[in-house]
Amino acid sequence: MPSTHEREITGPVDLCLPDGRLNPGAVGWTRRPLHRANLRGWSRAKRWEYWGIVTPRHIIGLVASSLDYAGVHGVYVLDRETGEETGKDAVVPFARGAVLPDRSGAGEVSVRGGGVAIGVRQRPSGSRVRALAPGVLDLDVEIPLPEGHESLGVVIPWSSRRFQYTVKDVGRPVRGRLSLPSGEHEIGEGAFAVLDHGRGKWPYRMTWNWAAASGPGLALQLGGKWTDGTGMTENALFVDGRLHKIGEELTWTYDRADWLRPWTITGERVEVEFRPFHERAARVELGVVGTETHQCFGRFSGHARTDEGAWIDFDGLTGWAEEARQRW
Known part of the structure; x- marks a missing residue:
């Protein structure tokens, strides 16, 4: 049976035309990141990186974003044994200082402000993710990209001026450490990471x-x-x-x-x-x-x-x- 009516994209492509509208040739899905999110100007542009990490003891969420008028960044931890939630959110006017590259899996992500700092160094072999919120958490993990591992990239076309490119990368291995006020925790066996990479212009x-x-x-x-x-x-x-x-x-x-x-x-x-x-x-x-x-x-x-x-x-x-x- 055919897997889908949707078009699979197999080569590099720009998300936008030179005038900033959606490139019709970018509409489709991929097995690895192939889109360059060459967004221009403001006009409701949104950029974000979300990493979710599930371990046998904790669930961790990290978000770094630029919503044009503000950077909304945050860290979150759930202790699965006690049900205790800890976290820190920050709103940075006009997303000052936010660095969010136009390609998933390449370049560096960096945001800072309001007591939250998140950095991601992306390489072909995987990503290193660092997050620090003093008094809340200190996270340092490696998220390797196994050979043959595929992710879902999709462009959603609401119109020529409203569209979203997302990469959902599920089930990545992860190893490193999580430091909380309650103590240090190793991350490794039984843990996995999920990436939500988003770039687009929204209603x-x-x-x-x-x-x-x-x-x-x-x-x-x-x-x-x-x-x-x-x-x-x-x-x-x-x-x-x-x-x-x-x-x-x-x-x-x-x-x-x-x-x-x-x-x-x-x-x-x-x-x-x-x-x-x-x-x-x-x-x-x-x-x-x-x-x-x-x-x-x-x-x-x-x-x-x-x-x-x-x-x-x-x-x-x-x-x-x-x-x-x-x-x-």
Whole structure:
């Protein structure tokens, strides 16, 4: 069976035309980062790097972003044993000092301000991620890129002037250390990392769903709402690092009055149940700009179908599912 109606891009391409509009030749999906996000000017341009790290003891989230009018950076840690959350958020006017390269996996990411500093050194062999928020955390990890490991890159075309390029890289190995006020923790066996690299020009209002999960030899990347009606999706199954692109829009069912009730994510090639064990709620209000995110951590069960039509069963994949509502 064909894996998807969507076009696979196999060579380097610029995201934008010289006048700043979307390059039609950039619309498609990739197995490794091939897009150069040559965004021009302001006009609702958004750039971010999000790294999520899941270990047997902790869940860590790091965000470095430039939203034109502000840099919104943050660090977060959940202790899975105690349920304790710690974190630090910073808003830097006009994203002063933020360095966010135009290619995923190349160059250096650097943001600083408001008591938060995040740096990522990206190389062909992998990335080194450093984050420091005094009194909150000190993180130093290596995230290797295994040979043959694939990631999902997608361009979502709302219009010629509103579009988003995302790379979702799920199930990367990670090793290093996490220092918290409560003590030092080694990161290695049983841990994985997820990258969300985003570059684009967004409408003022948008809602999205995102789920990412990983386990031995398997990983899931699923999205919804924000891609509906564009002809593109950000859905994929990874088996031993190989991407199986899922081109259909999926149905997400969950209870907005009780985020910890089970979620379902379904389609012709996906039947997933997600059982949360913790909800992280985050809100940012900056006048006419605001965001509300409910990110639930938990375990996934069910099955998904490969490009060849085989159903792959999974039970106990760990990760998260979220709903984010943006005014930006």
